[in-house]
Amino acid sequence: xxxxxxxxxxxxxxxxxxxxxxxxxxxxxxxPKAEARAIRHGFPWVYADELVTDRRTxxxxxxxxxxxxxxxxxxxxxxxxxxxxxxxxxxxxxNPDAVIDQPxxxxxxxxxxxxxxxxxxAPFYRLVHAEADGLPGVxxxxxxxxxxxxxxxxxxxxxxxALVAALQAVTGVSAVVKNGSGRARGLEGLAEEVTVVAxxxxxxxxxxxxxxxxxxxxxxxxxxxxFYDQRPNHAFAARLAQGARVLDVFxxxxxxxxxxxxxxxxxxxxxxxxxxxxxxAEAGAAAMGAGARLSVRQGDAFAVLEALGTEGAAFDLxxxxxxxxxxxxxxxxxxxxxxxxxxxxAAALVAPGGYLVLCSCSHAADLAAFRNACGRGIGRGxxxxxLIHTGFAGPDHPMLPQLxxxxxxxxxxxxxx
Numbered sequence: 001x002x003x004x005x006x007x008x009x010x011x012x013x014x015x016x017x018x019x020x021x022x023x024x025x026x027x028x029x030x031x032p033k034a035e036a037r038a039i040r041h042g043f044p045w046v047y048a049d050e051l052v053t054d055r056r057t058x059x060x061x062x063x064x065x066x067x068x069x070x071x072x073x074x075x076x077x078x079x080x081x082x083x084x085x086x087x088x089x090x091x092x093x094x095n096p097d098a099v100i101d102q103p104x105x106x107x108x109x110x111x112x113x114x115x116x117x118x119x120x121x122a123p124f125y126r127l128v129h130a131e132a133d134g135l136p137g138v139x140x141x142x143x144x145x146x147x148x149x150x151x152x153x154x155x156x157x158x159x160x161x162a163l164v165a166a167l168q169a170v171t172g173v174s175a176v177v178k179n180g181s182g183r184a185r186g187l188e189g190l191a192e193e194v195t196v197v198a199x200x201x202x203x204x205x206x207x208x209x210x211x212x213x214x215x216x217x218x219x220x221x222x223x224x225x226x227f228y229d230q231r232p233n234h235a236f237a238a239r240l241a242q243g244a245r246v247l248d249v250f251x252x253x254x255x256x257x258x259x260x261x262x263x264x265x266x267x268x269x270x271x272x273x274x275x276x277x278x279x280x281a282e283a284g285a286a287a288m289g290a291g292a293r294l295s296v297r298q299g300d301a302f303a304v305l306e307a308l309g310t311e312g313a314a315f316d317l318x319x320x321x322x323x324x325x326x327x328x329x330x331x332x333x334x335x336x337x338x339x340x341x342x343x344x345x346a347a348a349l350v351a352p353g354g355y356l357v358l359c360s361c362s363h364a365a366d367l368a369a370f371r372n373a374c375g376r377g378i379g380r381g382x383x384x385x386x387l388i389h390t391g392f393a394g395p396d397h398p399m400l401p402q403l404x405x406x407x408x409x410x411x412x413x414x415x416x417x
Contacts, residue, residue, distance in 0.1 A: 026066040028057050028081055028089060029073070036070035039077075039091065042402040044131045046079070046089035058083050062189060063154035067096045080136070080155035084189040090136035090153060100159065105166035108134045113170060116142075116396055124207050125396040126228045127171070132400040137184070140167065141224040143205045143216055146175040148224040149197075152184035164198055175199030177218050183327060194219060204280060206287060210235050211262035213287040214253055215280040222252060222277070229393040230255055230321065233359070233411040236391055237319060238263035240355045240413075244316035247271070247308070247349060249301050249342075254281030254294070256319040256357070261290040265317070270296045271304045305345035318346050319357040321411075326362035335362055336373040343377025347385075347416060356385070356414045363408035370410050378414065389413040 030036055034050040046068065051057065060066065062082040068089055069075055075096045079089040092100060112133040116125045127147065128140035137153025147167055151157045157180075164176050176198040185192060196219070204215040207226055212234075216225035234256055241260035246268040248257035257268035258281065270281045278296040285294035297304055301322065320342050326335025343358055350356050356378070360370045367390070378385045391411035399407040 025078075026056065026060060026064065026081075027069055028052070028060075028066045028079065029069045030071050030076075032071040034071065036076060038402070039068070039070075042400070044091045044136055044400065044403060045087045048083075048086055048088040051088050053083065053088070057081070061158075063156075063158035065092070065100060065155070080153065082154045082188055085154070085187060087187075090131075090155070092136065092155070100155075102162045102166045102169070105135075105159070105163055106170050109140075109166055109170045115398075119395055122208060123171070124209060124228070125394075127396075129397050130406070131403055132398040132406045137188070138163070139224070141226070141228060142171065142173065143207060143218060143225070145173055146177065146199075146201055146205060146218060147171065147173045148177045148179050148218050150179045150182070150184075150224065152182065152188065152190075154188050154190060157190055160197070168198060173199075175201050177201060177224075179218075179224055182223070204283070206284075210238060210259045211288075212254075212258035213284050214255070214258060215283045215287070216253070217276070217280060220276065221280070222274075227252065227255060229361075229397045229409050230359070230411070231394045231396075233357070233391040234259035236389055236411075236413065237317065237355075237357055240317055241265040244354075245314070245351075247313075247315040247318045247346075249305065249318070249320045249346065250322045251281060251296075252277050252321075254284050256321065257281065257294065258284050258288070258290070260317065261285060261293055262288060265293070267293050267295070269315075270294060271301055272296075272298065273300060274298075302341065302345065305342070305349070309345065309348045313349055314351040314354075315349055316351050316354040317357070318350050318354070319359070320346050321357075321359040324362040324408075325360070326364040329364050332364050332369075335365055336369060339365070339370060339373040340377040340380070343374045344381040345377075347378045347381035347383045350383070350416045352417060354416055355388075356416055357411060358414070359409070359411045361409050363405045366404075367410050371412060374412055374414075378416070384417045385414040387412060388415050 029052045068079045077094040078098045127142045138156045139150040141148045178197045180193040204217045207214040218225040238259045242264040246260040246265045249271045251270035251272045257270045285291045325338040326332045358374045393409040
């Protein structure tokens with residue numbers, strides 16, 4: 001295999017190790033009327049319209065390091081700059097003299113791992129959750145002896161060699177996958193690429209979670225291969241699943257359905273548009289001895305929901321966990337209509353006294369807007385509901401309090417008459 005990171009680009013300016021290192025780095029400055037208070041209070045981003053973008057700033061390479069100053073030329077910290085991105089600066093360190101090297105990265109990763117090790121018995125979790133763990137634009141999911149890195153910001157792409165070396169030094173994982181795909185990389189002007197950058201990966205990785213076994217495709221699956229963020233919501237749904245007929249729509253590799261089977265559901269039907277994802281769901285069910293209780297149905301989720309309604313199907317527990325219908329504010333109205341439609345179609349399939357779980361991973365749709373859309377859909381479906389629980393992402397997906405976008409996941413649990 002070609003040695004990884006031979007192509008790593010150096011920073012525009014060197015990382016000096018002495019005091020006053022910022023003198024050797026470019027300086028970028030907020031506009032005089034830009035609000036520096038938010039940055040001082042922990043907000044990690046500077047938008048392009050808040051920064052003085054003269055020719056010198058525009059000439060910086062994506063991912064270059066620079067010292068950020070306020071309008072009065074007072075340093076605010078060390079940032080990474082990408083003139084091609086709407087988020088032109090991301091705060092790396094409040095110390096403008098900080099050295100962004102392997103030891104710095106090891107310290108951030110070790111801090112993140114310490115919390116996860118306290119929370120989880122086995123090393124299957126999100127290890128780094130971007131800004132909330134002090135590594136802006138970086139997502140790392142751990143699958144036992146394998147880790148998947150998503151370098152979704154230009155600085156992380158430029159420092160990928162040191163990042164992977166730090167990751168292996170702290171965690172001891174033998175294999176690392178770079179998943180360079182997704183909308184976030186496009187917004188940073190980065191190319192898509194999925195490749196093994198350290199060690200070797202062969203076939204799906206079995207992941208134990210909530211008593212179930214999931215098969216994660218780390219090279220060809222969605223995102224990093226598995227959605228750890230729903231772990232606590234899988235567990236809550238499983239508490240409702242004993243003896244139940246379960247419908248898991250937008251199931252991916254069987255997230256809610258397999259957890260329900262592990263908790264004693266009589267049956268689960270997994271619905272997804274991806275045949276490979278459903279095959280992995282079946283493999284997971286077989287691995288946990290529940291293959292006979294899982295059935296799958298490939299197709300467009302809306303079409304399948306409508307067809308099941310026409311067929312007169314009824315389930316005791318229905319879960320809908322769609323992709324982000326409102327990934328950004330311009331898509332919000334259309335996204336809320338889609339969530340309302342899901343709620344209406346799914347409510348019709350819930351047996352009297354049964355449960356409906358509706359999820360959103362759209363940060364543009366806040367909890368109130370999503371809850372209202374779901375309520376409208378359930379009402380339009382002719383059902384009356386009690387909201388019994390509201391779930392969020394697990395603690396391995398911490399929120400940065402100053403950054404609303406880091407708290408994106410909502411799961412609403414309803415009981416229907």
